[in-house]
Amino acid sequence: MYVSVSRLRVEPERSDELVAAFQGRAGLVESHDGFIDLQVWRSDRDPSEVLMVSRWEDRDSFTAYMRSADHRVSHARIPAAVKDAITLERLEQMHTQMHTYDVVAE
Amino acid sequence: MYVSVSRLRVEPERSDELVAAFQGRAGLVESHDGFIDLQVWRSDRDPSEVLMVSRWEDRDSFTAYMRSADHRVSHARIPAAVKDAITLERLEQMHTQMHTYDVVAE
Numbered sequence: 001m002y003v004s005v006s007r008l009r010v011e012p013e014r015s016d017e018l019v020a021a022f023q024g025r026a027g028l029v030e031s032h033d034g035f036i037d038l039q040v041w042r043s044d045r046d047p048s049e050v051l052m053v054s055r056w057e058d059r060d061s062f063t064a065y066m067r068s069a070d071h072r073v074s075h076a077r078i079p080a081a082v083k084d085a086i087t088l089e090r091l092e093q094m095h096t097q098m099h100t101y102d103v104v105a106e
Numbered sequence: 107m108y109v110s111v112s113r114l115r116v117e118p119e120r121s122d123e124l125v126a127a128f129q130g131r132a133g134l135v136e137s138h139d140g141f142i143d144l145q146v147w148r149s150d151r152d153p154s155e156v157l158m159v160s161r162w163e164d165r166d167s168f169t170a171y172m173r174s175a176d177h178r179v180s181h182a183r184i185p186a187a188v189k190d191a192i193t194l195e196r197l198e199q200m201h202t203q204m205h206t207y208d209v210v211a212e
Contacts, residue, residue, distance in 0.1 A: 003147050005147075005157075019203045019204070022203065022204045023203070023204050027206075029206075030206060037205065037206045038204070038205070038206045039202060039204065039205045039206075040202070040203045040204040040205075041109050041111075041200035041201065041202055041203065042200055042201060042203050043198060043199070043200050044165075044199045044200060044201060045199070049198075049200075050203075051111075051198075051200065059150075092149060092155075092157075093149070093150045093151070094147035094148055094149050094150060094155075094157065095147065095148060095150060096145055096146070096147055097125045097128065097129070097146045097147065097148050097156075098125070098128045098129050098144070098145065098146040099143065099144070099145045099146070100133075100135075100136060100143045100144045100145075101143065
């Protein structure tokens with residue numbers, strides 16, 4: 001399983017808007033081959049730290065999505081005021097080495 | 107959902123042993139209330155970067171596990187040579203703000 005983690009830094013007063021933008025997203029990624037899930041995590045101690053984690057069957061599926069029109073559309077939907085408040089601090093690309101089965105699915 | 111991310115730095119020549127230790131772990135955490143899953147991710151570019159991600163229904167479930175005998179036992183099972191090669195660079199505690207349903211479960 002391939003994992004992409006985008007570590008975002010957002011102005012704290014825009015943090016809730018960023019989360020709301022994720023919650024109200026168009027949901028285009030779901031239809032792409034190899035997509036597993038997308039999670040957004042926010043630090044308990046620092047609301048300016050937001051991680052966007054997407055999981056894919058393999059790296060090629062992720063790359064194909066990143067080059068797609070759907071990705072451009074999704075990005076274009078982010079409100080300009082929120083986009084301006086975000087910095088991508090770090091992008092990590094990883095492979096899963098171990099994963100237990102989910103005991104509970106959310 | 108509560109997420110704990112331990113960012114580990116391991117000497118590169120010990121990275122495979124660390125992964126093997128996770129794969130061969132005792133599996134004690136699974137029986138704890140509120141445990142959802144445990145994932146181990148390794149950077150594609152840098153084998154010294156390993157993330158251990160555990161997900162829980164809430165923070166209290168995680169805290170209870172961290173104080174349990176099972177956690178001490180699990181930690182004690184890590185080979186000394188591997189333990190000495192690991193540094194905990196960062197511990198992040200987050201809450202899930204958004205999560206799509208899994209399309210595929212691993």
